[in-house]
Amino acid sequence: MGRRPAIAIAGLACETSAFSPARTLAPAFHPRRGQEVINEYTFLHAGGPLADAAEWHGALIGHALPGGIVTRDAFEELAAEIISRLRDIVASTVLHGFWFDIHGAMVVEGLDDIEVELLRRIRSVIGPDVIVSASMDLHGNVSRDLVHETDLITCYRMAPHEDELETKERACRNLVSLLTQQSSPETGPERPLKAWIPVPILLPGEQTSTRVEPGKSLYAAVPDVEASTGIIDAAIWMGYPWADEPRNRGTVVVTGWDQETVATGAERLAGLFWGFRKDFKFVGPTDTFATCIDKALASSVHPFFISDSGDNPTAGGSGDVTWGLTQLLSRSEFKDPAAPKVIYASVPGPKAVQTMVEAGVGATVTVTAGAEVDDVHAGPITMTGRVHAIKHGDKDAVIEAVLQVGSVFAILTQLRKPYHHERDFTDLDLGPRATDIVIVKIGYLEPELFDMAADWLLALTPGGVDQDIKRLGHRRIHRPMWPFDTTFPAPPNLQTRMIPMSNEPLTGPDE
Template identity: 30%
Template sequence: MSKPRIAIAGFQHETNSFSHLSADLPEFEMADSWPPFLRGEEVITQTHGMNLPIAGFVAAAEANLHPILWCAAEPSGPVTDRAFDNICAEILDSIPADIDALYLDLHGAMIAEGIPDGEDELLRRIRTQVGPNLPIVISLDLHANVSPELVEHASAITMYRTYPHLDMADAGARAYRALTQILQGHGPAKAFRQIPYIIPMHAQFTGATPAGPLYAAVAAYDATGQWAEFATGFSGGDCPSTGASVIAYAPSQTDADRIADDLFAQVIAAETEFNQPLPSPAEAVQRAMSLPTGKPVVLADVQDNPGGGGSSDTTGLLRALVSERAQNAMHGVLHDPQAATIAHKAGVGAELTLGLGGKSGQFGDEPFETTCTVAALSDGEVVYEGAMYGGGTAQIGPTALLHLTEGGADVKVVVSSVRNQCLDLAYFRHIGLTPEKARIIAVKSTVHFRADFDPIARATIPVASPGALGCLLTEVPYKHLRKGVRIGPNGPPA
């Protein structure tokens, strides 16, 4: 039998409805944590060996692949209509008429300016063009907000099963295996269940309970011809599909329903365990300073995570580090192009008085007025070392290390020109710091940092400092949730 001809494409965005930023075409064209906009054979050559779903699909595929495009933008507010329509049109115009199947590397939490479910709208447009019978398999992020319509439009779906996302490439490889099964005439029955409560992002860490055991249960369903997926959802998206869900695939509808019902019951039973309180910045710094020295304590600024649409410039945790006179502390990555430019012009050793961070003006936050010393400068090329993105490179623009000693504090802040999530020790090492020797490391990340930071940490403490990725869900100003879904574990209904 000749090898099947499969078209492949990727269009990734995680949309935070409460972010003041937006994703237009330039945001999809630039390189940041991930590659720039790729077309044609670049899709294969420029993602080769990376922990990306499309790379995993390509590595697993025994097929004639027709690469179309792959693009992603840093999480932010909605995708502009211009970007969404142009990228969708380019995908649609490039789908050959004679393909046997289509694979799409998507996120699952995309919202465009006038479209509450970007992935479903893309699939709807593709189905209108190619018809109902073409096998279309997609891979989604663990944080997908999955709608019934998306499940219906896709022949099959695979998802990441780890947070931090160490298995993105594996999700792509599983998508190829699912597509092979369909092409061999064994298309599975499917069952979909939406979980009736929203899970806060910091509680979705799969290295702890309850998420870890739940994903072990998901993996246990894997067998020839059947599998299950669990999306913990993206609480930053304000739309009817916001929240967790489970999908099951099996040879018969009876088996698919049985698996979905079983997994649904397990997620319902874990609801109370997902309710995980967060200390204030001051409380977190005090606790960190009270712990024995020798290993750093990591404080996670979980609500100002740029990887979830945060501005990465709010100053709540930074202020607490200074006011509580934290010693041997590192903080990163604070997004402040203005401060980075001033530091580069002044040079290493210069003393500066400036308003640091707070430029986005959200949540009543303002720049932190301080006097500091320029300790080091870099071009912002960060070569990843950790398990999640190891081998890749981040471009965070001209970057400065500022040393704050106000009131007896000892805090060094990594300040970037490009917004980027601090999920790798290399963000500190590339500018001359040794994170292992710090007493406190404050990171603007929710969970992804844990793959690289947890092994060196004495303790990890998520912190409730202001930011666009609300983890205290009853404080999030939702307007478009489906009626009745609980706003947080055991929370009030929408």
């Protein structure tokens, strides 16, 4: 290739719980367009490691906070704009590559395997000869069709996802390398071989963290396979358990140039994954919500963190389930303001927040919040307390307000928000390090919270991302599937399926 390759960027991402009554609309994706897309990735900034490696063209990316099913209108609106912007790019330059920045667990009303649907529409514009590299969350879902439509595909290797930016850079680096080093003026870029193996395991991320075994050892094997001569990339997807499509399951994909090496590497990882199936346990100790509070009160170390896991907004929960806060405020131990101090994050309540804003810090108010979206497990909660703090301008919550009820400091928000960082609390005049108990709607603790916690328990609470996945009612996933099924009539087929190149036809069923 005589000049730098031209590469376009687009993608939509929303980890979607099909078991939540919430719906995700187009504004939730916070779309970035044109140069805003380039600005999103530090490795593409001026002076960055890949800034001058290609001509980068941003179309549109949208990353929504995990939530309920994406409405068809929202998807069609955003997909249409992606297609329109790509048409403009193709009209102005010869496009060589495309980076598909996705999560891989989006569910849209009336459509299955939505990332494939979007990529096929994109292919209709950019053509079959453009090389596509996809980057994904390891909790995404990888169907055979998705592997077929892409030429390179990779995912995170850490949960929590501390390697998100590193993974995206790897996807782009592999793409640039293929376009510049594996390309000739006569034949164009060479397309790698792709080995795909579906693994009949579907577990929540809280049982597959790479912080602990066996996830730690499983993912440690990925770079070992990737280091083999003739391999470009190796990846393991855990899948996403809170949706219900045939593609929801574990997957291994290995790409490279030597078929035997690629197939052997894929089968090694799939065998390890299947062999570990009985060893996956929750990343930390679990118990009922009531028992978690009992243990926190009895603990001699603080802050003691409790995960209210069933309504985790970063896994797809609606965020407005009031069950946990209702249980907390019903306890006699927290009625007195001088009792052990508790922070609860959080419950949306736009009307409650507005009342607190109008009353001001220090005022005593009675407000009702929550259960506007998900009232299956508990109804709206009414509280009387003192307005402790108000903050405007948060990118997710918009407005946050803290209501002190007895010794409980409940964070109420205009819109739902995850609480992952210490500043999320300190910006609200809350000191989590000096607090007895901190209860957060989350699964495994994000790095800052994990480092801050003197002790921690994961409470098994109800909600749209219930950790007891067997009781959710899956109907469309492939069966048998671990742990829904613990006996299999025959060992699963963990042999490599070599997937045709993206410009060749794909035939046969998706096993």
